[in-house]
Structure formats: structure tokens, C-alpha cells
Amino acid sequence: MGFFSTLGDIFRVLRHTFRQTMTRPFTYFYPFEDRYYPDTTRGRHIHIRKNCTACAQCVKACPTIAIRIDKQDRMYEKDAALHFDYTRCIFCGLCVQACKFNALFHTKIVDLSEETREDLQYGPDRMGTLERKPLKWRGRTFR
Numbered sequence: 329m330g331f332f333s334t335l336g337d338i339f340r341v342l343r344h345t346f347r348q349t350m351t352r353p354f355t356y357f358y359p360f361e362d363r364y365y366p367d368t369t370r371g372r373h374i375h376i377r378k379n380c381t382a383c384a385q386c387v388k389a390c391p392t393i394a395i396r397i398d399k400q401d402r403m404y405e406k407d408a409a410l411h412f413d414y415t416r417c418i419f420c421g422l423c424v425q426a427c428k429f430n431a432l433f434h435t436k437i438v439d440l441s442e443e444t445r446e447d448l449q450y451g452p453d454r455m456g457t458l459e460r461k462p463l464k465w466r467g468r469t470f471r
């Protein structure tokens with residue numbers, strides 16, 4: 329291998345390195361940066377209580393017994409509170425398919441990790457909103 333061939337290799341490496349510093353990385357700055365998820369993503373659910381009729385079809389459809397319904401807890405005339413156990417849910421989507429009243433949907437929120445198992449029990453307060461705890465890092469707040 330001659331001197332000029334080695335020099336050419338070094339030049340190609342330097343050119344490649346320079347190009348890479350100028351391009352956006354393929355990775356995401358997770359979890360501080362939300363990546364794109366398609367509309368069909370089966371993330372955690374949202375429960376629209378004003379549409380809910382407390383029919384419990386979602387509870388019956390669930391193969392992992394991840395949903396509990398509390399018909400005594402009402403905000404409207406016919407609705408019920410839903411409690412989701414995200415330590416059991418496998419995100420199969422059967423509960424959403426079973427709901428004929430547009431009261432239960434998947435969202436694109438897929439990062440559900442928590443510090444304790446208890447925090448993965450979602451009561452009606454969390455099932456009705458898309459809000460999440462803000463992420464703080466180095467003095468900056470994300471989300």
C-alpha cells in the first residue's frame with residue numbers, strides 16, 4: 329500500500345466523519361423527545377366518560393382481566409369509572425373494539441414505565457386525560 333493510497337483512505341475517513349457531524353442523528357433523544365407513532369398505535373387508553381354507558385363490554389372482552397368497572401362512580405347519567413391495571417394489559421385492543429359507544433380509545437402514549445407497580449394502576453382521574461408528569465432534566469422541562 330503506497331503513501332498516496334493511505335493518504336486517500338485518511339481523507340475518506342475524515343470526509344465521512346465531517347459529513348456525520350453535519351447530519352441529524354438517526355436516534356431520538358428519548359424520553360425527552362417524542363418520536364412519531366402512527367394513528368394505529370395501541371398505546372395506553374383514554375376513557376371518554378360522557379360517551380360511556382357502563383355496559384361493561386370492554387371488561388368482558390379483556391383477556392387479562394386488566395379492567396375493573398365501578399358503576400357507582402358516576403359523573404354523568406349513565407357512565408361508570410374504569411380502572412386499568414397496566415401491569416396486566418397486553419395492549420391487544422379488544423376492549424377498544426368491544427366499545428360501541430366511542431368511549432374508549434388507544435392513544436399514542438407508549439412509555440408507561442413507573443417507579444412502582446402501584447403507579448401502573450390507572451384510576452378514572454388518569455384514564456380521562458392525556459396529561460403526563462413533566463420530565464425534568466438539567467433544569468429543563470420536557471412535555
Ligand code: SF4
Nearest residue numbers: 390417418420421423
Ligand atoms: S388492550 Fe387488551 S389487555 Fe389491555 S385492557 Fe384492553 S382488552 Fe385488556
Ligand code: SF4
Nearest residue numbers: 380381383384386427
Ligand atoms: S367504555 Fe365502552 S364498553 Fe366500556 S363500559 Fe363504557 S361504553 Fe361500555
